[in-house]
Amino acid sequence: MRVAILGCGYVGLELGRQLVAAGHDPVGVRRSEAGVAAIRDAGFQAVRADVTDADSLSAVPDVDAIVFAASSGGRGADAARNVYVEGLRTAVRAFGGRENPPEKLVYTSSTGVYGDHDGGWVDEETPLDPTTEKTRVLVEAERVALEEAPKHGINPTVVRFAGLYGPDRYRLSRYVDGPVTEGYLNMIHRDDAAGAVRFALEEADEDVLLAVDDEPVSKWAFADWLADECGVDHPEKRTVEERLAAGDLSTPAQRRLRTSKRCSNELLRGLGYEYAYPTFREGYRDAVDAFRAQADE
Template sequence: MKVVVLGCGYVGLELGRQLTAAGHDVVGVRRSDAGLEAVADAGLDPVRADVTEPETLADVPDADWVVFAASSGGRGADAARRVFVDGLQNAVDAFAARESPPERLVYTSSTGVYGDHDGDWVDEATPLDPTTDKTRVLARAEEVALSAPFSSTVTRFAGLYGPDRYRLERYLEGPVTEGYLNMVHRDDAAGAVRFALERDVDDVLLIVDDEPVSKWEFADWLADACGVARPEKRTKAERLAAGDLSEAARRRILTSKRCSNERLRTLGYEFVYPTFRAGYRAAIDAYRRDV
């Protein structure tokens, strides 16, 4: 299959590598020279385009499958809207107008669209309740994807980690605020998208590993594995009272939930890193070598 990955970044590059290894022809779309160089280094066909500039999408070739994995660069809701809503609509319109439109679109969303569930379980059937401007943008983008004039899938990623994104210091140095962590290793995030493409999975798919974990429990496990003292703990009330939180940090504290991967497992996906215990092993080994 011919696959176009729009916004071929952290997950998109790994997805491209996996799809190429499986015999697919992959085009990685980025808007910067550095991004295009990374695409080429991954063995993919680099094409320059920007989803917020619809005229540039004419340079992107036709595809059987399109994956929208663009990032807003961690900026605010307005930037997110330009990329995830307007940019996604630009991509849908551009590919839908072609003589050979794609068979499937996959849009990569976030479990942030669920909002707060006070530690209860959520799955694909749980109603969305986004609590910030940015997560409301993400929920709106899901509507754009699912209303596309070709088959579409929304993949909701839990917290991504993996090479260059382990962030050990956050949990080793503390203080660590109570709540749950829902995680998925980059390789499995990409692997689950590849699985959704190859298995023609429709609708919504929650991509998270087998074990949502208490932040306090995770921090203690990580400290023990790294051979350092366990970090200081704080309750939500204590952390919120500090008053020095970014919007993203505040949202993480106030939106506690446990995400279920039952549908993904039932469909037959097999995780490379089923839990953080396997996924963090490389980072722990590197940490212990360096101290």
């Protein structure tokens, strides 16, 4: 299977490596020369193109499937809409209009589309209730994937990622140094995020899949576990009300702080996906070992 990974960044590079190992033929697509070089370093074909520019996408060869994992670079809602909504629409039309269009699209979204559930459980059937402009953009992009791709004969799957972590993104200081605000963490290791997309390409035929590990965890409990593993004192804890009272958060940050939920991976598990890192305990082991080794120097 030849797969174009549009926006072949943090998860996309790992996905490409997994696809190569599984005998597939990935094509990584990035808009910068540095991004293209990173794809080549990962060991598979690279093409320089921009998802918002249909003409540039003509440089990407015909493929059996496309994965849309482009990033807006952490910028605001307008930039996000340009990439996630307009970029996705451009890509669907560009590939769907070919003589040999792809059969499959996987669009990578976020569990942020659920909004607040007061610590309750959510799954693929839970109604969406985005609370920020950016998550409303993600919901709009999901509609593009699920409604427009089939018009071009492309079968879509939306994979909603929980919080990504892994190499270069462990952010231990956020929890070890504190203070830590209450709430739940829903996480997935980079390798399993890529693995969930690979599984969606190879085996799953669902409209939506939630990509999260086995154990949503209280931020306070996670911070204390991490401190114990690293051999340091437990960090300071703050309630949501205490953190909001500080008055130094933007309105979107306040909304994010007020959103609490636990995401279920029951569907992905039930379909047969096997996790490399079932919980944070396995996933953070390398980071903890590196922290302790540095502390012993």
